[in-house]
Amino acid sequence: MWCHCRMVYLPMSYIYGKRFVGPITPTIISLRKELYIVPYQEVDWNKARNQCAKEDLYYPHPLVQDILWASLHNVIEPILGHWPGNKLREKALCTVMQHVHYEDENTRYICIGPVNKVLNMLCCWIEDPNSEAFKLHIPRIFDYLWIAEDGMKMQGYNGSQLWDTCFAVQAIISTNLGEEYGLTLRKAHQFIKNSQVLEDCPGDLKFWYRHISKGGWPFSTADNGWTTSDCTAEGLKAVLLLSKLPLETVGEPLDMEQLFDAVNVILSLQNADGGFATYELTRSYRWFELINPAETFGDIVIDYPYVECTSAAIQALTSFKKLYPEHRRHEIENCISKAAKFIEDIQAPDGSWYGSWGVCFTYGGWFGIKGLIAAGNTYSNCPCIRKACDYLLSKELASGGWGESYLSCQNKVYTNLPEDKPHNVNTAWAMLALIDAGQVKLETNPNPLHRAARILINSQMKNGDFPQEEIMGVFNKNCMISYSAYRNIFPIWALGEYRSRVLHSS
Numbered sequence: 304m305w306c307h308c309r310m311v312y313l314p315m316s317y318i319y320g321k322r323f324v325g326p327i328t329p330t331i332i333s334l335r336k337e338l339y340i341v342p343y344q345e346v347d348w349n350k351a352r353n354q355c356a357k358e359d360l361y362y363p364h365p366l367v368q369d370i371l372w373a374s375l376h377n378v379i380e381p382i383l384g385h386w387p388g389n390k391l392r393e394k395a396l397c398t399v400m401q402h403v404h405y406e407d408e409n410t411r412y413i414c415i416g417p418v419n420k421v422l423n424m425l426c427c428w429i430e431d432p433n434s435e436a437f438k439l440h441i442p443r444i445f446d447y448l449w450i451a452e453d454g455m456k457m458q459g460y461n462g463s464q465l466w467d468t469c470f471a472v473q474a475i476i477s478t479n480l481g482e483e484y485g486l487t488l489r490k491a492h493q494f495i496k497n498s499q500v501l502e503d504c505p506g507d508l509k510f511w512y513r514h515i516s517k518g519g520w521p522f523s524t525a526d527n528g529w530t531t532s533d534c535t536a537e538g539l540k541a542v543l544l545l546s547k548l549p550l551e552t553v554g555e556p557l558d559m560e561q562l563f564d565a566v567n568v569i570l571s572l573q574n575a576d577g578g579f580a581t582y583e584l585t586r587s588y589r590w591f592e593l594i595n596p597a598e599t600f601g602d603i604v605i606d607y608p609y610v611e612c613t614s615a616a617i618q619a620l621t622s623f624k625k626l627y628p629e630h631r632r633h634e635i636e637n638c639i640s641k642a643a644k645f646i647e648d649i650q651a652p653d654g655s656w657y658g659s660w661g662v663c664f665t666y667g668g669w670f671g672i673k674g675l676i677a678a679g680n681t682y683s684n685c686p687c688i689r690k691a692c693d694y695l696l697s698k699e700l701a702s703g704g705w706g707e708s709y710l711s712c713q714n715k716v717y718t719n720l721p722e723d724k725p726h727n728v729n730t731a732w733a734m735l736a737l738i739d740a741g742q743v744k745l746e747t748n749p750n751p752l753h754r755a756a757r758i759l760i761n762s763q764m765k766n767g768d769f770p771q772e773e774i775m776g777v778f779n780k781n782c783m784i785s786y787s788a789y790r791n792i793f794p795i796w797a798l799g800e801y802r803s804r805v806l807h808s809s
Contacts, residue, residue, distance in 0.1 A: 518564020
């Protein structure tokens with residue numbers, strides 16, 4: 304089971320198994336009146352189990368779930384509620400709390416995400432309201448909270464600090480202005496080095512269902528501790544790029560053994576089909592999605608391989624191989640070859656790749672092309688790259704640039720923004736893909752890139768910032784994420800590559 308999925312249902316199972324009900328305070332009574340459309344005491348919970356607001360219903364549960372949940376409720380639950388079945392439940396609840404505490408301790412009480420954070424905290428309170436574990440949870444609530452223009456928000460993670468920093472480093476370096484922004488790069492370099500996870504989680508990793516993490520990078524901060532394939536790859540790419548710059552500008556490079564540890568994590572995460580999932584290997588079967596109980600999200604039950612993660616791994620290993628050609632050379636070459644084959648195999652007939660972590664086909668196209676190029680393919684010798692470029696060019700707007708709606712993610716069909724409006728981030732992704740593919744060198748018409756660059760240049764504000772536009776992040780098909788730093792990172796990156804590889808080359 305995918306770690307985000309199991310880490311949410313783990314504490315939920317404890318709360319349900321304990322039949323926990325908090326004190327009925329005036330606040331609780333007020334919330335019940337606000338949240339339910341009928342009086343709380345009149346809710347038919349057997350009926351409510353299978354209801355979902357049409358606005359939230361993305362994955363309608365199949366008949367097998369109706370049968371399964373009804374069987375659990377009507378047959379298994381009465382057995383577990385009485386002796387001797389309740390003894391089995393007590394033992395299971397103790398095991399669940401072991402895993403809850405393990406997750407808390409190995410994430411410094413941040414947890415993998417906000418949902419299991421608050422549920423784990425509640426489990427600790429149910430177990431013992433005066434426990435040290437519950438007290439350690441409280442100050443880490445603030446890692447998730449922030450005040451927006453319209454009130455308090457809770458983030459979908461404890462931030463994207465490492466992810467954004469690695470992209471920002473690559474964007475700045477692409478401009479050839481590294482010396483001018485040396486202090487920024489030095490600070491970023493230090494943050495990336497400090498964010499690398501230096502030890503595996505303790506104990507028997509198989510018992511705790513955890514993958515190795517020593518040498519990897521997390522999405523946010525070292526405290527979070529959950530390393531991912533693409534964050535490790537982007538972290539490795541960033542430190543390798545920085546190692547080529549003067550020490551007096553960016554500081555000391557990462558220790559060589561720590562680079563080797565990062566490579567080890569990446570190699571360990573490749574699946575048999577050549578693809579890379581997010582946090583762990585793909586451990587189970589796609590048909591498990593039949594028991595996905597979260598009607599709001601798609602593809603949450605197992606950790607699927609993705610074009611983005613696979614491409615990032617190829618890019619990082621290729622960059623590493625250039626600097627350390629003899630380290631695990633055969634393993635790395637074999638990994639890159641299998642990963643490139645995976646990217647080719649999952650390309651759609653129209654030349655696109657579905658992007659699972661950004662909106663959507665422009666994002667997937669950027670990673671797909673970049674991965675195949677990093678693996679040694681070119682526009683001239685690889686039909687997949689040519690098809691991908693043709694696909695992206697077919698989506699260019701009449702006004703220039705690209706603008707893709709979040710509806711692409713939900714419906715899995717490329718959808719323009721309303722009124723065919725261009726979007727700076729989509730435009731930057733498409734530019735980076737086409738430039739990396741060498742399309743401008745092989746086709747006689749570079750005008751799409753010129754038009755796209757003009758879109759980006761003309762949208763920059765007087766203070767240097769780029770405007771915040773429509774949402775560009777996504778997870779599990781149906782939940783959008785705001786990456787506020789993207790609006791600056793990717794236009795800078797695209798214009799940097801455009802200036803050095805298109806304008807100067809012409």
